[in-house]
Amino acid sequence: MQNLFNKLIKHSKDPQFMEEVFEFAKNAYGDKKRSTGEEYIEHAVNVAVILSDMGLDATTVAAGLLHDTANQNISESRNAVLYDIEKKFGQDIANIVSKNAELNKIYYFFNRNANEAVFLQKEKVENARKMLLAIAGDLRVIIIELAARIDGLQKLSSLPQERQRIYALETLEIFVPIANRLGLGEIKRKLEDPTFEFLFPEKFAWLQEHLEEKYEERAKYLKKFIPKFKRILSHEKIKFSDINYRAKSYWSTYQKLERHAMNFEKLHDLVAMRVIVKDVAACYRVLGIIHKHFQPISGQIQDYIAKPKENGYKSLHTTVFLEPGKISEIQIKTEEMHREAEYGICAHWAYKEKLQLQKDIAHLAWSKEVPDFFKDFKIDFFENQIFTFTPKGDVIALPKGSTPIDFAYALHSEIGDHCESAKIGGKIIPLSQSLTNGDVVEIITSEKKKPSYDWLKFVKTSIARSHIRKLTSAIITPIFSVPSFVKSKIFGVPKKPEPAAPIRKPKEVYLAGQKGMMVNFAKCCSPQPEDSIQAYLTRQHAAMVHKTSCKFFQETSRKFPEKIIDASWHQS
Known part of the structure; x- marks a missing residue:
């Protein structure tokens, strides 16, 4: 670990700052260990080194060192740790x-859906991905989590x-x-091949056996071919930064083989040659020179x-006969495109002093849905949505500001129609309360319960509004009314007797x-009515109403604050 930390210090622009962060992290983690048996501080240093190797700034690397310090299995008081860090x-x-x-909220989904069948349900998994991004709210948080995954995969066999x-x-x-989606090609490779080997060992072994010779054969050929190609570019007066080759990842290769009926002859990019040049104009010139000297394959x-991939990837790809029987894919890109292909958006953080990001932002989006997040690292393309859990771990996506009533109707109309109350973390909440990302919502129903017209004041979803309106009748008042004495004189309608004085009904207690x-x-x-009251949830889940001035209640609320519910008197 010390060698890794020395490497971190060596590459840091502010070694003293990084040493202070390390000392804080070491004290915070103590000798606590992860489920793999590895000490937390060792894992944190590994994550920080991965981030540093990606060229990320000191803030992100420091946060990588500290990323587990506020977890509940490290600190009893998360707020106290965050206060000290700030x-x-x-x-x-x-x-x-x-x-x-x-x-950590997202792990509720993982723990509740710990079977392969759930991971084959695309909609559920896609919602889990969206929830992860929505909770993170900051791209640096996602990058740190991905780096932690890379380190975690190296100790996979040590897990239970x-x-x-x-x-x-x-x-x-x-x-x-x-x-x-973030365009992190190198990170993607480091994540997918170890998991492919673990999940599908027989397929991985078969692919490795059949590819090893092909990889070696193609790499050996390209290594000999590159000097010849460099001479061609020099003769054509083209300046290039680098020419190299890269083997395709095993997982990507297997997926492509499945699309081509497992025919290796259809794969021309097992080992692709990459030509790195100074600017876009040079990319197109190189493409023309390649086609001048080597026969391209049609289509x-x-x-x-001209038309980047949705994750922002840019390059020119062509497949040519380098000589009879030798087909290879050649990728042509600028230095900036190459950095983006390896580390996606991280390339911009690493080189932000050299790039005028405000001018380039319009060209750097990684997905049709993603806004100009390069300005502040914020993930706000789900800012109008929230992602919540059912107790079974299903993800329910709702508009921002949605309430337990919206959640209930999203599950089923019958659940919404008979929703009596709701709980988050076992604690009863008002039905009008806005839900937040990662809430685990439990809906309690009763056959006697019917929708209330008042629900229309706070529900957000159209499905909830539709059902509530259908099952509640609006009170329609006439535009104008005829006084009773006029009705008596003109129409002979007898005057109604004066109503008796209203009888005050007893007050009832509202909970939350x-x-x-x-x-x-x-x-x-x-x-008694008019007393200030609160309620305590007993073991039988019935609410015991006390005066707030009650000494017994005050003592109980100090011991069990999570069992206290707001209560109030209302005229019934």
């Missing part, structure tokens, strides 16, 4: 660490047996697609510069803003 290293780092701790497979599935189904030219809940009144203080 005081010592600034709000930005504290916010990243805080968000990394919140990402039942956890190994689900960890690999999480990586392949959740984190690899996110890395791909195998892709212009990803909801009526109709079962309550008992404490004998120790005998609360």
Whole structure:
């Protein structure tokens, strides 16, 4: 570990700052160990080194060192740790660490869906990916989590047996697609091949056996061919930064083989040659020179510069006969495109002093849905959505500001129609409360319960509004009314007798803003209408109403604050 940390210090622009962060992290983690048996501080240093190797800034690397310090299995007081981090290293780092701790919410989905069948349900998995991004809210949080995954995969065999497979599935189904969407090609490779080997050992062994010779054969040929190609470019007066080759990852190769009926002859990019030049104009000139000297295969030219992939990838691809029987794909890109292909958006952070990002932003989006996040690292393309859990771990996507009533109707109309109350973390909440990302919502129903017209004041979804309107009748008042004495004189309608004075009905107790809940009144203080009251949830889940001035209640609320519910009197 010390050697790795020395490497981190060596590459840091501010070694003293990084040493201070390390000392803080070492004290915070203590000798606590991860489920793999590895000490937390060792894992944190590994993550920081991965981030440093990606060329990320000191803030992100420091947050990588601290990323687990606010987790509940490290610190009993998350707020106290975050306060200390903010005081010592600034709000930005504290916010990243805080968000990394919140990402633990997504593991509710993993733990509840720990079987392969769920990971084959595309909609569920896609919602889990969206939830991960929405909770993170900051791209640096995602990058740190991906780096932590890379380190975690290296210790996969040290995890408990039942956890190994689900960890690999999480990586392949959740984190690899996110890395791909962010254009993190190198990170994607480091995540997908170890998980492919673990999840499908027989397929991996078969592919490795059949590819090893092909990889070696093609790499050996390209190594001999590159000097010849360099002479051609020099003769044509083309300046280039580098010419190299790169083997395709095993997982990507296998997926492509499946699309081509497992025919290796259809794969021309097992080992692709890459030509790196100074600017875009040179890319197109090189393409023309390649086609001048080597016969291209019809239909195998892709212009990803004019029309980039959704993850922002840019390059020119062409497949040519380098000589009879020798087919190879050649990729042509600028230095900037090459950096982006390896480390996606991270390339811009690493080179932000050299790039005028504000001018280039319009050209750097990685997906049709993604806005100009390069300005502030913020993930806000789900800012109008929230992602919540059912107790079984299903992800329910809702508009921002949605309430338990919206959640209930999203599950089923019958559940919404008979929704009596709702809980988050076992605690009853008002039905009008806005839900947040990662909430685990439990809906309690009753056959006697019917939709309330008041629900229309706070529900957000159209499906909830539609059902509530259907089952509640609006009170329609006439535009004007005829006084009774006029009716008596003109129409002979007898005058109605004066109504008796209204009888005041007794007041009932509302719990968390909801009526109709079962309550008992404490004998120790005998609360009466107009008394200030609160309620305590007993073991039988019935609410015991006390005066707030009751000494017994005050003592109980100090011991069990999570069992206290707001209560109030209302005229019935």
